[in-house]
Amino acid sequence: MRATFIHGIRDVRLGEVEPPRPREGMVTIQVAGCGICGSDLHYYLEGGIGAAQVRDPFVPGHEFAGWVVDDHPALGLSRGQLVAVDPAHACGRCEWCHRGHVNLCPHVEFLGAPPLHGGMAERLAVRPEQLVPVPRDFSVRKAVMLEPLGVAIHAMDLARPHLQETVAVLGCGPIALCLVQLARLAGVERVFAIDPVAYRAEAARRLGAHDAAPTFAAIAEWTGGRGVDLVIEATNSPEGFHHAAEAARIGGRILLAGIPEGDRYSLPAALCRRKGLKIKFSRRMGHVYPRAIRLVAEGAVDVESIVTHRFDLSEAENGFRLQADCQDGALKSIIVPGEGDTPF
Structure with missing residues (x-):
């Protein structure tokens, strides 16, 4: 069975993996699409994240x-039904x-984090409680983007924006672009977006940011130094x-959702x-898929336009390279093992 492997730093190759032999109670899915996440890019560019090393x-x-x-x-599941997967x-x-x-959970099993294989393969066996049927x-x-949207929802739950506050989102990758939209839904006064890559900052404007700039220094100008x-x-x-x-005001709040190189x-x-800042860290998400589905189904959050590129398993290296190097307008690349939106 075909799969994309990371062998080391900037070393992505097509290979073969044994077809899944699901244990009793598990469900086999044919992978329809798998996004390249910022976490995947850390494995690609650095060979690991903390203790999770390739x-x-x-x-x-x-x-x-x-x-x-x-x-x-x-389980209420039928052949050919499209499902999202909670990897944790x-x-x-x-x-x-x-x-x-x-x-x-320190004992979590997380698909796609070494040593557990993830979704860049033709098929995978998954526990039924990790499957989320979609409309x-x-x-x-849309189904693929529910996971990054879920991460953004969890981060926003921790951040707790207040009505008529000013909010800055630093970084304009896919999760940040979801955060911009969620901040607008929360009723804040203004949302500012910062990213040194011009097309990413422009995407934030398109999705609801009131202003966007390449450096955080613009925030002082926009807020009169506050x-x-x-x-x-x-x-x-x-x-x-x-x-x-x-960028934060005196007595302000910071929510850290990124993973630093x-x-x-x-x-x-x-x-x-000296500013007396209140700081929180965000990691992954809880049980937020129902909310993510409703937000997408109702058109409250646009995730589909964040997906800019699509590659076959054999072309996955191109997807990793484009996203890592911010080339060709790449925001979110999806690896498609088969025939796209057509099951089986």
Whole structure:
């Protein structure tokens, strides 16, 4: 069975993996599409994220959707049904799961994080509780984008924007573009977007940002030197935390959703201390798929236009390269193992 493998830094290859042999109770899906996430780019560019290191070739991809291969009437699933996949399976037994923080479970099994293979393959066996049926009129693109939208929803739940606040979103990748739209839905006064790549900043404007600029210094100009009430940092820069602290007002709030290159932040401690900033970190998501589906189904959040490129498994390296190097207007690339929107 064909699959895309990451072998090491900037080393993506087409290969073969054993077809899934699902254990009892698991469901086999034919993968319809799998997005290239910022996390995948860290594996591609750095060979790992923290303790999750690429030690052997592995199949990446945790933003994916697929068609159910066989009928499962007891589960309410039928052959050919399109489902999104929650890549995380928390243990359900630890203190953190019992507290409702399933996204922080230290025993989580996460598809597409080494050593577990992910969705950039033709087929995959998945636990039924990880499958999320989507409306019949959903395209594969919409179903794939439910995972990054879910991450954005969880981040926004933690950020808790208030009515008529000013908000800055640092970074204009796919999750950040969802955050811009969610901030508008929350009723904030103005949403500012920052990204050094012009086409990404322009995408933020198109999706609802009131202003966009290449550097955080513009925020001081827009706010008369005050800074914004809330900064949501969604970059891959080690300077992202520092820039967020500079952009926030005295007594403001920061939500860190990005993963910095090199797994390190760089900032002057006095800046955060003297401003008395309130800081939160966001990781993955909880049980937010029902809300994500409603937002997309009702047209409240546009995820489909964020998908700009599509590649076959054999062309996956091009998708990784375009997104990593911000070329050809790439926002979200989807790897499509088969015939796109046609099951089987």
